[in-house]
Amino acid sequence: MSQSPERPARFPLPLGKLVKGSVSNASGAGQREVLMPQRHLREAAADAARQSAPRGLGLDSDMVRRRMVQRLQLEGLSDERVLQALSLVPRHEFVDSALAIQAYEDTSLPIGHGQTISKPSVVGRMIAMLMGGATARQQGRLGRVLEIGTGCGYQAAVLAELSRQVVSIERLRPLHEKAKLNLGKLRSSAQIRLIYGDGCLGYAQAAPYDSIIAAAGGEDLPPAWLAQLAVGGRLIAPMVSAGNRGQILVVIDHLLESGVSRFVRSEHEAVLFVPLKSGVM
Numbered sequence: 001m002s003q004s005p006e007r008p009a010r011f012p013l014p015l016g017k018l019v020k021g022s023v024s025n026a027s028g029a030g031q032r033e034v035l036m037p038q039r040h041l042r043e044a045a046a047d048a049a050r051q052s053a054p055r056g057l058g059l060d061s062d063m064v065r066r067r068m069v070q071r072l073q074l075e076g077l078s079d080e081r082v083l084q085a086l087s088l089v090p091r092h093e094f095v096d097s098a099l100a101i102q103a104y105e106d107t108s109l110p111i112g113h114g115q116t117i118s119k120p121s122v123v124g125r126m127i128a129m130l131m132g133g134a135t136a137r138q139q140g141r142l143g144r145v146l147e148i149g150t151g152c153g154y155q156a157a158v159l160a161e162l163s164r165q166v167v168s169i170e171r172l173r174p175l176h177e178k179a180k181l182n183l184g185k186l187r188s189s190a191q192i193r194l195i196y197g198d199g200c201l202g203y204a205q206a207a208p209y210d211s212i213i214a215a216a217g218g219e220d221l222p223p224a225w226l227a228q229l230a231v232g233g234r235l236i237a238p239m240v241s242a243g244n245r246g247q248i249l250v251v252i253d254h255l256l257e258s259g260v261s262r263f264v265r266s267e268h269e270a271v272l273f274v275p276l277k278s279g280v281m
């Protein structure tokens, strides 16, 4: 193939630049031959290769991810540090290869065992709210983080970009193992500690935490979470709202006022998370 540099297309296109190609509908039926410029043919072949081998997102996943982050910014996610963290984590490597093509859409996707990877906009929104906590304000970061519900490990990877250490607990053994594999490939893996256990009990061995984030929603806040939240720290969790009208995001700040420690609770928008369940499997 000629290596000459591509010139901008002129219209009408010179006939010499048109080559025989074929187009077909999604099912492959109704294929017909058309004349198209060589450059378009090469682009179509590259597109087709990307569709049939999503792992091959490879080099251009950076660009697709940047576009996802731009969309999240347009939709109102404004914290630059969170946008930067989202742009660093290869979400397509956390889902099955058959779903990788959808990895940069703002949607939750199945990760097996009845669980889902959270929507990027929700991950971004929750982490931005955590960053607004008192401790985070002082340090401009999340400090030491406890995550309940590792799932495939995606959110743990985003958190790791903004914190000193992430301790993440998962109650389903196969997902805990999957997250180990997914996160093992990342530069930030040294900061992430994965625990197989019941997140309702928190992880007292590494407490207290400056930030606690739950990726599964229950009826009540487990007392262990409050006990393990550092003074000045912030917790964010989906919870079934009073009157059982679905889940909402709840934020708890642990304050110390005149030597007295107290928890201040605020309620935010409606969300949809998998249920928080106790025990391990």
Ligand code: SAH
Residues within 6 Å of the ligand: 111, 115, 116, 117, 118, 148, 149, 150, 151, 152, 153, 154, 155, 156, 169, 170, 171, 172, 175, 197, 198, 199, 200, 215, 216, 274, 275, 276, 277, 278, 279
């Ligand atoms: N943060 C994850 C989201 C996973 S979905 C990601 O980025 O992919 C929520 C996860 O919470 C599920 O994997 C579910 O098994 C887990 N979970 C539910 N209750 C739990 C509990 N008590 N302790 C630990 N994990 C729990």
